[in-house]
Amino acid sequence: FSIGLFLWANDGSYYISGNQLIPMYESNIKVQKEILNIKRINKQQVQVNVYYEFFNPSEEKTIEVGFEAGAPYGDADWTPDKNGRHPYMSDFMLQLNNKILPYQVSYVSDSLYYKNGKIQAKTLKELDTDEEFANFQYVYHFKATFKKGLNIIQHSYVFDMSSSVYDLYDFYYVLTAANRWANQQIDDFTLIVDMGEFQDFCINNNFFKPNETQFIINGIGKESKYKFAIEQEFEDYRLSFNHFFIRKGQLVLSQKNFKPLSEL
Numbered sequence: 001f002s003i004g005l006f007l008w009a010n011d012g013s014y015y016i017s018g019n020q021l022i023p024m025y026e027s028n029i030k031v032q033k034e035i036l037n038i039k040r041i042n043k044q045q046v047q048v049n050v051y052y053e054f055f056n057p058s059e060e061k062t063i064e065v066g067f068e069a070g071a072p073y074g075d076a077d078w079t080p081d082k083n084g085r086h087p088y089m090s091d092f093m094l095q096l097n098n099k100i101l102p103y104q105v106s107y108v109s110d111s112l113y114y115k116n117g118k119i120q121a122k123t124l125k126e127l128d129t130d131e132e133f134a135n136f137q138y139v140y141h142f143k144a145t146f147k148k149g150l151n152i153i154q155h156s157y158v159f160d161m162s163s164s165v166y167d168l169y170d171f172y173y174v175l176t177a178a179n180r181w182a183n184q185q186i187d188d189f190t191l192i193v194d195m196g197e198f199q200d201f202c203i204n205n206n207f208f209k210p211n212e213t214q215f216i217i218n219g220i221g222k223e224s225k226y227k228f229a230i231e232q233e234f235e236d237y238r239l240s241f242n243h244f245f246i247r248k249g250q251l252v253l254s255q256k257n258f259k260p261l262s263e264l
Helices: 176-180
Strands: 030-040 045-056 061-070 089-096 104-108 137-146 149-160 186-194 199-204 216-231 236-258
Touching: 089 137
Parallel strands: 030 186
Antiparallel strands: 030 045, 045 149, 061 137, 089 149, 104 137, 186 236, 199 236, 216 236
16 A cells, blocks of 8 residues: 555556546535545455535535546556446445435546536547557546535445555555645545555555644554655655554544645
8 A cells, every 4th residue: 555656667557546526617615524434355456435525605506526547557458348437446436415426437638628518528549549558537427416505425436456566556546636626625534544454554644744643543553654765767756654564453544624735
């Protein structure tokens, strides 16, 4: 459960990244609360469950909301499954105020893919791809009607973790997308991580302010600090990790007025 620094080596596979739900255009809706629960359910898969509380200060409105997932690459197959969805993600579910929401999947090649109230989707033939590489994103998008006041979204999915010659499993989650909502932060954020019993893994500590919060081990385990530096041709990586040895239990991190500084 480490940052995918070596993930793009020839012997690695990038399958998919988790991501926050994002508005397709500017909105005055705020993220009041988020509980992000990440649980490893077998050797190579995690289940992600996210509980959101949004606050709409204005009258009822319907906006387009999306979930972005990059195409796989490396030793992985980027082609969609038989239903046109991401090949390494399943059981995708959205529920707004106790009502299941339908969604669509589009393929986009430009980060500014929402223009004039419409997603600029492309067909597979129009995308920049070859047998081994694909330069596009899957976008799961849906229309959400937010009533005035409090709105609750529950979001879940299962996906295959990436791997490399350095890591048995590797999980990457985009947090900074949460900054696109009106308050540009999550007022009350909780992260719960359960990688299973007798696991040794690292989590980067660059995405939060370490002096304001810390991980709590609910169970049996210990934590140490780990620093990593590598010089590459164009960049000098200097990363700091929390290194965990968990016999049994979960990790919990909580922070108020959480403005993600980088990705998980």
